[in-house]
Amino acid sequence: ASGDSDFVHRQSTRAKALDAVRGVLPAAALSNVGIYGTGQGYEALLLRMRAHPLAEARAYAELMLPELRKVIPSFLSRVDRPERGGVWTHYLRSTREATAEVAAELFAGSTPDALPSPEVTLVDFDPDGEEKVLAAMLYPHVDLSEERILERVRRMSDDERSALVAAYAGERGNRRHKPGRALERVAYRFDVCADYGAFRDLQRHRMLTIEWQPLRPTNGYTLPEVVVDSGVGERFADAMGRSAALHDALGDAFANQASYAVCLAYRIRFSIQLNAREAMHMLELRTTPQGHPAYRQICQQMHRLIAGQAGHRAVARMMTFVNHEDPGLERLDAERRAERRRGA
Numbered sequence: 001a002s003g004d005s006d007f008v009h010r011q012s013t014r015a016k017a018l019d020a021v022r023g024v025l026p027a028a029a030l031s032n033v034g035i036y037g038t039g040q041g042y043e044a045l046l047l048r049m050r051a052h053p054l055a056e057a058r059a060y061a062e063l064m065l066p067e068l069r070k071v072i073p074s075f076l077s078r079v080d081r082p083e084r085g086g087v088w089t090h091y092l093r094s095t096r097e098a099t100a101e102v103a104a105e106l107f108a109g110s111t112p113d114a115l116p117s118p119e120v121t122l123v124d125f126d127p128d129g130e131e132k133v134l135a136a137m138l139y140p141h142v143d144l145s146e147e148r149i150l151e152r153v154r155r156m157s158d159d160e161r162s163a164l165v166a167a168y169a170g171e172r173g174n175r176r177h178k179p180g181r182a183l184e185r186v187a188y189r190f191d192v193c194a195d196y197g198a199f200r201d202l203q204r205h206r207m208l209t210i211e212w213q214p215l216r217p218t219n220g221y222t223l224p225e226v227v228v229d230s231g232v233g234e235r236f237a238d239a240m241g242r243s244a245a246l247h248d249a250l251g252d253a254f255a256n257q258a259s260y261a262v263c264l265a266y267r268i269r270f271s272i273q274l275n276a277r278e279a280m281h282m283l284e285l286r287t288t289p290q291g292h293p294a295y296r297q298i299c300q301q302m303h304r305l306i307a308g309q310a311g312h313r314a315v316a317r318m319m320t321f322v323n324h325e326d327p328g329l330e331r332l333d334a335e336r337r338a339e340r341r342r343g344a
Helices: 006-024 039-050 055-069 082-106 129-141 146-154 158-169 181-185 196-203 225-229 233-254 276-285 293-307 313-318 332-343
Strands: 120-125 187-195 209-212 267-275
Touching (some): 006 225, 006 233, 006 332, 039 055, 039 082, 120 293, 129 146, 129 181, 158 313, 181 276, 187 276, 187 293, 196 267, 196 293, 225 233, 293 313
Antiparallel strands (some): 120 187, 187 267, 209 267
């Protein structure tokens, strides 16, 4: 753009190029991971890692335990005691394996679903959820039962509802200014089939429940338009083919490890269940212009479904910082701000 330095333009273009081709990276690609948590959180994490089907997950648990004991030994005293953590780990492993066996019997001979369209489906919500949110907004400010508050909410006019929502949400100066816990009164469950890279970005969010299915090539892959426009679509497709071939070659002999061969562009099916308060946080954060197009698109669709299919338009309107625009060069504004800071 006019007025931008060559450095800003190069950095923004480079970021877009890397975002476009990150799909050729395999799931086995190494990454640095930093973890910050409570003692109880680490105990739960280590117990689950020790019950994990992958040997490397179990090995990392054994590496982490002595390091954590240097700083929080009392919180982790039960992890490797056979009668405590050992029993717990066995419980986690046995229930996972037993449930997998039941699922295999129930769906024996079934074929994978056809590729979904759209990629995001709102599968569960409360049709009366918005009224319950309005009642929750009023609850701390009156001396009445929730049932009576709901009765009054049902008689409210559109103008009264709008006034209540406006008062509760207030003038949000930025996305960090968030309304209170009334938004926790309603929840949504989404079924998503998107590329593995986008899944890993969304998987990091905390105040929600996310479950995923095995990563395999069966759901197809996403091919960014910019890759095709750049003339490297065939090379991208060739990488996908080799990824699928390696996965299939590993086959049943290495069923758990085969996913390592699958490239990030391949789709994985996962569910996200979250309340409206966490939806506000995630959707506003993950639709910022500098975000990756893959997860921006997912979150934009979620926002539309909350307003349209669920009919919770007032809830959706409170998410004022959800961005539905196409930013072009996603990192451009961020690079401009960084350059201004360097010059200050």
